[in-house]
Amino acid sequence: MKKGIKTVFKVISKIFLIVLSFAIVLTCVSIIYNKIQCKKEESFWIDTPGQMVEVDGHRMHIYSEGEGDHTIVFLSAWGDVSPYNNFLPLCRELSADARVVILERFGYGLSDVVDGERTFDKILEEDREGLVKAGIEGPYVLAPHSIAGPESILWAQKYPSEVEGIVGMDISVPAYRDEYATQKVSEDFLEKIFQETGLLRFVYGNIMAKYGKPAGEADKMELAIACRHGNNKNKISEYEHLVEALDEIVSMPLPTVPTIQYIAMQDSDPIWESGHQDLVDASENGKLIKLDCGHYVYWYEQDRIVRDIKEFLDSL
Template identity: 30%
Template sequence: MSVSIQGQGERTIVLLPGFGTSAPIIDFQPLVDELAPDYRVVVIEPFGYGYSDGTDKDRTADNIVEEVHSAVESLGIDRYILMGHSIAGLYALDYAAKYRDEVTAFVGIDSSVPGQPNMDKKFPIEAFRIAKNLGFSEILAQIQGNEDSEQSLDEATKEEMRYLVAKNNFSDTYLNEMDHLSSNFAAAIGKTFPADLPILLFAVQNSKVQGWTELHEGQAASVDHGELVLLDGDHYLHHTKSKEIAENVNRFMGELN
């Protein structure tokens, strides 16, 4: 499993990607640059992401949580802020419940929440697998770039991104996680973070997802110290709002001391 460690701060942030992010270390760099002066930032590339290996193990939330924790444990990290984008918010519910003694806070970046609409659909997995075999992922790599933004990347990094998109999009590990999305969301219904775990949620203002703000307001209200910050941007808030995210994380963590 591939990881990146940057920064020399006394407190550690473990940063997890959203589903299908081809190269999390590259994708998170704008945010890491803002956080690294104050924290040690550990970006985890789960199996099937970035330069990490694929795996035959089913992409259930439980398996993903165990694998990520094994990586964190192997680095000798036992106290940390858990931060995640998109689907990582769903996995974080199980993670925080199981390892509450290690996690000091959760920070969500437009993170997934139980009950969000349209997550019960099944995807045409075999059609995607055929597309991969026909070279569609290589074509996608030429046009997709850094998920939704690559203007800040140099040519060498853009080429690296294209390689990782071709490697990881529609891979067997990717498709297995896609196939488990509906069951992972179904299993999360009714789950909440531990009441004594502080959580800071960043969410897209005026999101097109029905009830997005209300779902995050409810999650923030479910704990003793929870806060929602709405930001104007798209789903990859850390591409354009990294400075605001870092400033609010510093403020929020400072209020806990």
């Protein structure tokens, strides 16, 4: 009986060693392959789709196309890997009627990862400077998604002459302040391991699908960004300053600029809805639009949002 048990343990041990050896070899191959690919992918940061402007000694990527009487500036959600990739379909649809800008703040897309705390006031000043250096003058129709909402609200509060309107896409609102205060974020250790070893290259599509991005829409550039610095300190620091930004917003009157506020009803609750209604009520021409979809409203309801923005621009 004991001999049989020992035999079983020996078999299990051999299987374990074989699996472990295979995992080590696979990881080593992945690390080497990742380094080779990262070297090849440096071209994405050399030949960029948009302009690379210098702000505080760092490079910021700003893409624009189209022309017209209005300038739309898209600002991305927290953690987005490639705002350029995400917003490009909307940009293409709207650029026949307006100048459309996709601004990648530091830590996002092709822009640099920088040192220091990422307060919303600092982000706002950097983004304003970036637009000026890119030759893109206001006033702007700000189109923020999610955590970019507070930056846009602060923008309209502090520099009202620069903001012609706000199209909020399920943005973070002051009414949700207490909920945000209980949420702590930290660097995703598993994602960091996958990023450093290059294993992320083989699972990135599945990760994006988990967040609702349609399959096949992450191209080679987005994958390169994810593997280089998709998970970084700037995004963590930014989230840590969200409550501070919301507190600053409520210390001033809410903006009166015209606004559309979209909310994703699949992720909504009464506090979320009332917080967006507050922004609409403060606006001189506000509209709350409820969409039966998830948080990335512009992925699910692109045609509707394009049509609404065109009508919104005509009304300004």
